[in-house]
Amino acid sequence: MTLQDSRGETLQPSAYRLRCRDPHSAPAYGLGESVPLTGLHRVPEDLIGESLTALLDLTIPENAKVPLFAAEWVTVDGATGGSWDHAPDLSGDFAFSYPLPPAEEKDGQRSYLVSLLEIVLDEVDLLVDGEFVNPSALLTGSGYFPLRVRPLAQPHPLAERTENAKAAIRRQPLFSVSQTEPTIPILARHWSLLAPLLRISKNGEHTEPEGFRLRRTGDWVVPSHGHPSEVYEHLARVCNVACSFCYLFGNPDTLAIARAKKSIARDELDTRIAYYRPQERRALFSAQWELNEFLVDPRLPEVMKTLRETTDRPFFFTTNGNPLTPRIVEQLAEVKPVHFVVSTNTVDEPLRQEVMKERPNRTWTALHCLQELRKHEIPFGVSLVATPDFPLEDLTRTIETVSELDPNFIRVNEPGFTRDHPSPMDFDTDILWGSVIEWAQSMREKTHVPIIAIPSAYEENFFYDDPLAARVIGTIPGSPAAACGLRPGDVIVGVGYLRPTTRSEVVSSLMLVKGLVKLRIRRAGQSLDLTLDTELPPTYPYTGPYIGKYLVPHGVVTAPSISSGDARGIAQQIEDVGSRYSWLVTSSLMLPAARAFIERSVADHADCIDFVVATNDYLGGNIRVMDMCTVGDIHAALVRHQEKTGRTPDLILVPATGFNAHGRDLVGRHWGDLERAWNIPVRLLGHTTQFVF
Numbered sequence: 001m002t003l004q005d006s007r008g009e010t011l012q013p014s015a016y017r018l019r020c021r022d023p024h025s026a027p028a029y030g031l032g033e034s035v036p037l038t039g040l041h042r043v044p045e046d047l048i049g050e051s052l053t054a055l056l057d058l059t060i061p062e063n064a065k066v067p068l069f070a071a072e073w074v075t076v077d078g079a080t081g082g083s084w085d086h087a088p089d090l091s092g093d094f095a096f097s098y099p100l101p102p103a104e105e106k107d108g109q110r111s112y113l114v115s116l117l118e119i120v121l122d123e124v125d126l127l128v129d130g131e132f133v134n135p136s137a138l139l140t141g142s143g144y145f146p147l148r149v150r151p152l153a154q155p156h157p158l159a160e161r162t163e164n165a166k167a168a169i170r171r172q173p174l175f176s177v178s179q180t181e182p183t184i185p186i187l188a189r190h191w192s193l194l195a196p197l198l199r200i201s202k203n204g205e206h207t208e209p210e211g212f213r214l215r216r217t218g219d220w221v222v223p224s225h226g227h228p229s230e231v232y233e234h235l236a237r238v239c240n241v242a243c244s245f246c247y248l249f250g251n252p253d254t255l256a257i258a259r260a261k262k263s264i265a266r267d268e269l270d271t272r273i274a275y276y277r278p279q280e281r282r283a284l285f286s287a288q289w290e291l292n293e294f295l296v297d298p299r300l301p302e303v304m305k306t307l308r309e310t311t312d313r314p315f316f317f318t319t320n321g322n323p324l325t326p327r328i329v330e331q332l333a334e335v336k337p338v339h340f341v342v343s344t345n346t347v348d349e350p351l352r353q354e355v356m357k358e359r360p361n362r363t364w365t366a367l368h369c370l371q372e373l374r375k376h377e378i379p380f381g382v383s384l385v386a387t388p389d390f391p392l393e394d395l396t397r398t399i400e401t402v403s404e405l406d407p408n409f410i411r412v413n414e415p416g417f418t419r420d421h422p423s424p425m426d427f428d429t430d431i432l433w434g435s436v437i438e439w440a441q442s443m444r445e446k447t448h449v450p451i452i453a454i455p456s457a458y459e460e461n462f463f464y465d466d467p468l469a470a471r472v473i474g475t476i477p478g479s480p481a482a483a484c485g486l487r488p489g490d491v492i493v494g495v496g497y498l499r500p501t502t503r504s505e506v507v508s509s510l511m512l513v514k515g516l517v518k519l520r521i522r523r524a525g526q527s528l529d530l531t532l533d534t535e536l537p538p539t540y541p542y543t544g545p546y547i548g549k550y551l552v553p554h555g556v557v558t559a560p561s562i563s564s565g566d567a568r569g570i571a572q573q574i575e576d577v578g579s580r581y582s583w584l585v586t587s588s589l590m591l592p593a594a595r596a597f598i599e600r601s602v603a604d605h606a607d608c609i610d611f612v613v614a615t616n617d618y619l620g621g622n623i624r625v626m627d628m629c630t631v632g633d634i635h636a637a638l639v640r641h642q643e644k645t646g647r648t649p650d651l652i653l654v655p656a657t658g659f660n661a662h663g664r665d666l667v668g669r670h671w672g673d674l675e676r677a678w679n680i681p682v683r684l685l686g687h688t689t690q691f692v693f
């Protein structure tokens with residue numbers, strides 16, 4: 001068999017690699033390694049038998065009720081057959097079991113081999129001399145077969161997103177792994193392709209495979225960050241309230257995040273703990289379930305104690321607060337460092353009960369947990385949602401009340417909703433979001449706690465002249481920054497002898513300096529010098545420069561921003577490809593910052609870069625962030641821009657923010673499908689910052 005590219009040239013791949021986000025970050029996840037290919041040009045004589053053997057090496061099929069450790073098989077045309085007999089796994093590990101997805105669309109002309117190759121190409125990139133190649137057709141003895149890329153707006157069909165906790169075998173939705181361990185959905189799709197070609201019988205009785213389990217759990221221990229959240233996040237599969245604004249209710253059915261019906265099973269939790277090896281940076285493959293309430297699972301204290309014996313890394317929890325009884329807080333104080341974000345929302349008990357559908361005794365616990373956290377010196381942030389359910393006067397009262405307890409920040413979330421959200425949210429987003437920003441700005445004058453409006457890009461890009469300026473949102477109480485007299489609204493323009501010009505450069509400079517450092521700031525049009533003492537001993541609630549994934553050097557809180565590393569990345573990509581006309585994909589929210597950034601930091605190439613604004617068509621509603629754009633959304637924006645300009649670029653630059661380590665988007669599509677579909681170099685940008693473009 002022969003592979004061809006779109007120009008009809010023969011391709012002779014010499015290696016393959018699992019598709020990942022990008023070659024720079026891939027090694028950190030154990031990805032990106034190329035594996036030599038031998039025998040790709042040979043089609044095995046017993047293709048079906050060899051495929052089945054390969055599948056049975058990693059999986060055991062299951063019918064509706066039991067795993068088929070032993071069975072006989074024959075192809076439907078009776079041409080070949082055999083049997084298998086595998087010993088059951090006696091390790092005591094949890095059996096990870098998955099359903100078979102619906103079969104891919106049938107096309108009478110397409111052979112099993114062609115369909116299998118299309119499935120495999122969703123998982124691997126083929127390489128010639130280390131360079132990615134894009135096969136577009138397969139030539140075999142039976143004919144010429146174009147290799148299709150599934151329409152980019154269509155996720156792969158993967159059965160149900162919600163687990164069926166009542167079935168005889170409690171199978172996990174494939175959606176739990178389609179972003180994080182794409183090999184498992186590939187095995188599932190292969191089973192769905194192969195099963196109709198086989199007749200399987202057990203003890204002489206015909207049986208249909210309906211799912212499969214992973215044969216050996218140990219095969220699925222993979223490189224990891226080593227952060228304990230890889231285990232304890234699984235405790236957050238369900239919630240004990242139902243907030244009217246909860247974004248989880250608006251998740252589409254094709255989102256590559258599974259929805260649970262019950263808490264994690266004890267044996268799954270035990271298995272995940274057993275394989276969690278932070279020293280070796282390895283853990284069981286991760287799975288994505290909707291993140292609900294961490295503390296609702298009664299096993300939490302016991303699990304955190306076990307995890308603390310293996311790692312000293314901080315535990316971070318987001319909670320609605322109602323499971324945080326004094327006893328639980330006391331137990332968590334024993335496993336410090338622990339950090340909380342408490343979704344308080346309001347201090348008005350009846351209002352909270354109504355909007356969050358919470359039982360009254362739980363509300364009491366939720367509103368008193370902040371005192372308990374303070375008593376045990378566990379740092380916490382407070383989260384509020386500025387939905388019309390909580391009027392600004394109520395949020396003002398809430399901020400005044402919680403500020404007395406020294407949270408290290410207060411997060412005000414602009415209300416967001418998707419097209420599928422069940423509660424009507426009929427407000428004008430810009431009017432409401434704008435009024436929230438103006439209110440938040442005024443509240444910053446009244447409290448010593450930093451008030452962060454999320455998404456911060458909305459405020460930074462639409463309320464100030466320079467979207468890249470190092471504007472101070474606030475300072476963490478107890479930090480050196482709080483002691484030095486920085487105020488909300490100050491713009492830092494000098495750090496010691498350094499003269500950084502963007503927010504990201506200021507943050508990097510602050511991370512470098514030590515001792516007594518002069519900060520030059522602009523305040524109300526005046527220039528002013530302050531002295532920052534980085535050696536000042538931290539006092540509660542400041543604990544250091546990181547709060548989860550947020551960087552707050554010496555307690556200075558600014559919005560995340562595009563970094564100078566990204567500028568180097570863009571210039572490099574343009575020069576590598578020799579591009580004369582590139583498209584840079586961005587969101588409407590980030591367009592002002594993206595323009596300013598390119599003009600200021602990539603000035604040499606600014607003339608050859610055109611901006612393409614992607615919209616969140618997949619999620620709909622009022623979502624407008626690039627991190628939540630799918631491959632389909634980006635593709636649609638590229639098509640629109642091509643129609644509008646009548647031009648086609650020679651390079652497409654796409655922000656990396658919406659793609660995980662495996663390069664998968666919200667629905668599990670790999671970004672490389674854009675390159676396969678457009679046949680133009682597509683490059684991912686922004687490995688250094690969290691929010692880009």
Ligand code: SF4
Pocket residue numbers: 239240241242243245246247248291292293319320343356
């Ligand atoms: S507490 Fe959080 S997870 Fe639970 S319903 Fe409310 S928003 Fe959703």
